Amino acid sequence: MSVNSIKPRKSSDRSKHELPSEKSDKPANEQIKKKQVGGVVRAIRLLDLLVSEGPLRFAEIEDRSGLPKATLHRMLNDLIDERFVIFDERALSYNAGYRILEMANRVWTRSDIRMLARDQLLALSALTGETVQIAVHADTHVVVIDHVESTQSVRLSISVGNKSPVYCSGTGKVMLAWCDAQRQESIISRISFARYTPNTVTSLPELHKDLALISKRGYALDLEESFIGTNSIAAPIVDHGGQAIAGISITAPTFRVGVDELVQWKESLIAAAAEVSRRLAPRAGGSMDSSIN
Amino acid sequence: MSVNSIKPRKSSDRSKHELPSEKSDKPANEQIKKKQVGGVVRAIRLLDLLVSEGPLRFAEIEDRSGLPKATLHRMLNDLIDERFVIFDERALSYNAGYRILEMANRVWTRSDIRMLARDQLLALSALTGETVQIAVHADTHVVVIDHVESTQSVRLSISVGNKSPVYCSGTGKVMLAWCDAQRQESIISRISFARYTPNTVTSLPELHKDLALISKRGYALDLEESFIGTNSIAAPIVDHGGQAIAGISITAPTFRVGVDELVQWKESLIAAAAEVSRRLAPRAGGSMDSSIN
DNA sequence: AACATTGTTCCATCTTTCGCACTGTTGTGC
DNA sequence: GCACAACAGTGCGAAAGATGGAACAATGTT
Incomplete structure (x- = not known):
């Protein structure tokens, strides 16, 4: 039993x-x-x-x-x-x-990364008129810790605390892409793939290819990979050593926002995420140890 | 140490x-x-x-x-x-x-009392245009488990998970008023009073007098007792035996809503709370205690 | 009354506990 | 640079306390 x-x-x-x-x-x-x-x-x-x-x-x-x-x-x-x-x-x-x-209320209100990112989320939301989220890494998943929803949108209003697999969310893939090889391998090896939509990444080759593209571009796209009718674009918030510890994403329904339009927001998104990264490192020297990125 | x-x-x-x-x-x-x-x-x-x-x-x-x-x-x-x-x-x-x-996300989304009350909160919010909350009992305090804010305020709300003492919130006092004497005494004996505003109830005689009035009227008023500039009115959600297990409140800033206006909403508020109480008792017989149920 | 399920008590066993001593690391002052 | 202090973390072992199987008691239910 x-x-x-x-x-x-x-x-x-x-x-x-x-x-x-x-x-x-x-x-x-x-x-x-x-x-x-x-x-x-x-x-x-x-x-x-x-x-x-x-x-x-x-x-x-x-x-x-x-x-x-x-x-x-x-x-x-x-x-x-x-x-x-x-x-x-x-x-x-x-x-x-x-x-x-x-407890969650306290964790939420006292979360420093959330507080540091809040104004950036608001700015992105004002700019795009779409839902903006910040999520943190949690092993093989990511957890949404804050979100701003612009104007009367009807979708999942309560996303704080929501958990999604790394391989089928913009923030998740971003988290994997900005990760040292060892850690990335460790996480990926523990993934158990499931297909949520026809677009969901469900194999390692696919995932690796996607990750390569993502880290080259500097942002990740999630094109109806977890929900039909929903696209998103995400950028990483990194720590001292360039490791992603969180991600910011802009989510929009496909009928309202095309991929092209979504991608147009990439500069603002990346800039916002970079700004939060910068705020997180009041003590950081610069680049660390071996590699320089 | x-x-x-x-x-x-x-x-x-x-x-x-x-x-x-x-x-x-x-x-x-x-x-x-x-x-x-x-x-x-x-x-x-x-x-x-x-x-x-x-x-x-x-x-x-x-x-x-x-x-x-x-x-x-x-x-x-x-x-x-x-x-x-x-x-x-x-x-x-x-x-x-x-x-x-x-965990909190799951607790929240799966909370049955919250789900049963949701539409009532929305209706009250639409009616009044003010913030409506539902809170549950937690020993000497009450904890907000949901709220609807009419003006477009989005986020998972800082108020969900917020804890207030029973003696200085509308829902708290309501919770005390609909409580059997023994339990009420047990709770009151463990209260440690603190003054948040000049109006805060800080003595047992005051509290008892207030409670008597509250249970006679069927609703509780909180007139700047926890925050200056904020009034609220609250009604109880009761279980099978008439014990309050939660409360619904309407909160409004004093500059916008006078006490008279607040009290005018009492019928709707009490009706909403009663409706939720009714929904909670799919199996309840009718009257209480030992007899025929 | 027989039954099913929750909850409690007992107690021999086995894990956790925690004071202490030890190692490794970081930082501070000279 | 050095010594020194402060702190993070680990290993050991006797004592304390949690564990869990089983029997028992206290509920409802049929």
Whole structure:
């Protein structure tokens, strides 16, 4: 039972922050030697379960998490005490609590990169009249941390916190392109491709070709690769060593904005992203170590 | 060292979810020697520390959390692995990670009470042209979970996730007023009053008097009690037994909307809140307590 | 009343914990 | 440049405490 189990581990394989999470979607050769995790990590996985799958009853949680009853009870009670989990006494169901929103609110309002980028987003939005977003890198995905939507647009208003795979979003591809080879390879090797639209990049050769083009041009295009009817253009925000840590994108519906028009905004977009990069490096010397870019 | 320390506890006082957190903002007479907490809770407190106080270096975290070095390292690494914490290799500082935003996004989009209330918020906003919010109860505070701002203000709104004390917000007072006596007493006893404006309720007699009026009227007024220049009116969303679990409020600047005008919206507001209450109880019998349901 | 499910208690085991001692790195003052 | 201090991070091991299987109690449900 419980394919994606959450069992304890020997506290030995303390790897070097190599992002061992990213629960693989492939329940292939399950030697049951699943990475044993400690109490804290188990609690987080548990929370994730509740956040993802609506309210769950105890038996369901027990089943899906694979945690033993007694432990699960203790953990849930801890999370309830901290308001990370809500217990519905009538339905006897557990659900994610609103303390998460509180924390997110603080993270959001205090995010320095977001604050540094805000005026640039507003300027781009005013210039283009389209939706502008900033997203940060998160392993094999990118997470939107702010967005400005101009005039009454009807689309996904709540994109903050949205996560997309690196290979099918403008910001994601930009993030890959401005990445040292080793790190890029590490990320790419952990991608599991899925086709969202006919245009989605779903193979390594395609992706590598695209990345080469992107880093040559200085910006990335996403032409209906994640959503039909939506194009976007993205540019990187880089750190001291030229590594992308975030990206800014302009998103527009295909019926309103053609590719040519989108590309016309590239200078402004790149300039905005560069400006944010510059602000992020109050202490940067200039170029670093070996290579100069 | 470490006033607000986070040390382990004997796993015995498993109280009945009595919300023992609520770190008071006043580090005053703290002889309440920290209740000993388990690993999971300690990790949450640690996360809270990072979320609240920007990026911190190791020594600072050690100091402020009171956790021993080795333990702290393990915990931080676990949180980093799960992307709840970001480690800045250049500055050697730890900060809250964006995984929190991802989770919050899911919590937000999947919140059923929010979804049930959305159209009512929109209707109220259209009617009044002012900001409308819905907030849920959170011990001695209330947390905003959604809002609609009539004038084109876009963003995920700084207000979602915002926390206010129960005694100085319309929704908060409403939450207290529709509460059984025992629970009300429990909450009130844990309030630590602070004066935000000259109008803030800062004593129990005042509060009780206000609450009596509120439950008689069916709505609560907040007349510049938390912010100068801002009034609001709020009505309760109640569960099966008449307990408030959330509140809807209309907020307006004093210069634009007088109290009389605000009160004129009470019928619409109360009706909207009642409608949401009704939707929340697909299974509710009718009257409350023991008898026939 | 029999049943199903949630929740609690017990306790032998095994992991985590955490003080301490140690290494490596960064920066400060002379 | 040097020594020195401050800090980040790791390894060790005895003690503390979490873990989890199972039996038990307390709920609803049929």
